[in-house]
Amino acid sequence: MRLSRYFLPVLKETPAEAQIVSHRLMLRAGMIKQASAGIYSWLPLGFKVLKRIEQIVHEEQERAGHIPMLMPTLQSADLWRESGRYDDYGEEMLRIKDRHDRDMLYGPTNEELITDIFRSYVRSYKDLPLTLYHIQWKFRDERRPRFGVMRGREFYMKDGYNFDLSKDDALHAYNRHLVSYLRSYERMGLQAIPMRADGGPIGGDYTHEFLVLAETGESEVFYDSAVTDLTFGDRDIDYDNVEQCAGVLEEFTSKYARTDETHDETVWADVPEDRQRVARGIEVGQIFYFGTKYSEAMGATVQDADGNQVPVHMGSHGIGVSRLLGAIIEANHDDNGIIWPEGVTPFHCGIVNLKQGDEAADAACEGLYDQLTKAGLEPLYDDRNERAGGKFATMDLIGLPWRITVGPRGLKNGVVELTNRRTGESEELAPEAAVAKVVAIYAGV
RNA sequence: CGGGGCGUGGCGCAGUCUGGUAGCGCACCUGUUUUGGGUACAGGGGGUCGUAGGUUCGAAUCCUGCCGCCCCGACCA
Known part of the structure; x- marks a missing residue:
């Protein structure tokens, strides 16, 4: 969505x-x-x-x-x-x-x-x-x-x-x-x-x-x-x-x-x-x-x-x-x-585009959305033209257990950020690796 | 059901005591600006003040009835 x-x-x-x-x-x-x-x-x-x-x-x-x-x-x-x-x-x-x-x-x-x-x-x-x-x-x-x-x-x-x-x-x-x-x-x-x-x-x-x-x-x-x-x-x-x-x-x-x-x-x-x-x-x-x-x-x-x-x-x-x-x-x-347990979360993973309209960021987000969807998951892609802070606040509030953050800065190094809502821990991964990890997590739920 | 409290733009509130024709923050719309954790500035739209009646020259404000909602208790998944 x-x-x-x-x-x-x-x-x-x-x-x-x-x-x-x-x-x-x-x-x-x-x-x-x-x-x-x-x-x-x-x-x-x-x-x-x-x-x-x-x-x-x-x-x-x-x-x-x-x-x-x-x-x-x-x-x-x-x-x-x-x-x-x-x-x-x-x-x-x-x-x-x-x-x-x-x-x-x-x-x-x-x-x-x-x-x-x-x-x-x-x-x-x-x-x-x-x-x-x-x-x-x-x-x-x-x-x-x-x-x-x-x-x-x-x-x-x-x-x-x-x-x-x-x-x-x-x-x-x-x-x-x-x-x-x-x-x-x-x-x-x-x-x-x-x-x-x-x-x-x-x-x-x-x-x-x-x-x-x-x-x-x-x-x-x-x-x-x-x-x-x-x-x-x-x-x-x-x-x-x-x-x-x-x-x-x-x-x-x-x-x-x-x-x-x-x-x-x-x-x-x-x-x-x-x-x-x-x-x-x-x-x-x-x-x-x-x-x-x-x-x-x-x-x-x-x-x-x-x-x-x-x-x-x-x-x-x-x-x-x-x-x-x-x-x-x-x-x-x-x-x-909220912090939803994986078993009941309304969406499996959030995607936050830090710079809506940036060609690389938009393309990367679309790619993630596509791959997660094809893997049978429901991502929630925040594609609004809002500031990063507002997007993070919304994601934290609605409590999706995993969030992928995408911005021009990370993409220059070929990475996105995968964050755990409960622990707050983040890791930088290639987009495909982030998808693979999220898919693997839900395969075990 | 007993006790207490509250109804004012979508949300949070001030104004009520002491009557003089409604205001603030957020949200929303427009523009500029900004952009890695809720930017800044300017302009703008939106309210029969829960409702009915009464008092008064005049009621969000005073009086009465009704409705709605919340809290504590008792009760319950």
């Missing part, structure tokens, strides 16, 4: 409404615009990152054998009356009437819809196990939305639902989700720690939430420092292997890691003192096993091998896709702006 043709309304000054760094940077970098309290338009740059995150989630869910679909945002109240949650959910649920005065709602979650789909078609244990998921906009009418996309009213979320014949099978699904979530977060450049959680309004005995450590996190967290040493790396995971998935869960959840909601001082005291850590965290996902709560209430049963009608065991599993943008920025920024 050429910046002169793109739509990137960056702000030099921070709008007064933004308090936390991710919100400020998203506004300044021209990623979002508030439409009303807790509701945002996603401008091109923000939309691009949102889609990258969504894509990672899709890939990892499908790798785990979970099946994508799409359910509507607006739902009929009838199903929610059946489960009992129409009355239980409270003011957070946005209730709407249609022209026929029928009660509708903007879905805050989808257990009722998915259970209705399941019971409409599935009759036999032979159709199990089954895990369906979708990524869709949700709405929770927060009393006080804040922190930009981290606590909006409208938010984009992946929610998945497993249907299994037995509790053991459902727990395998639970473990599978934990593994796929760990993989997803790691690809986004985040370390998200699974922590024992409360069931909340969705309910459930087995539940973990995934927290990203950040000073601005909404929850206080207590953990054994050993958990932050765990990485997922290049593990070869067989999602059908029950023992292997259970082993990962054991490995990642056996050490103490809890939010203030479930914190237990007596257990905490057993953690070696030099490994006790108290910090803040941002919740970016949660997994639940809740057994037959919805299947019994809504008659989602299958016939088992013995001919009995049995309610299916279910779980639901969510990743806050839009919230992740905020979490990633909270964990990856400096005074100059």
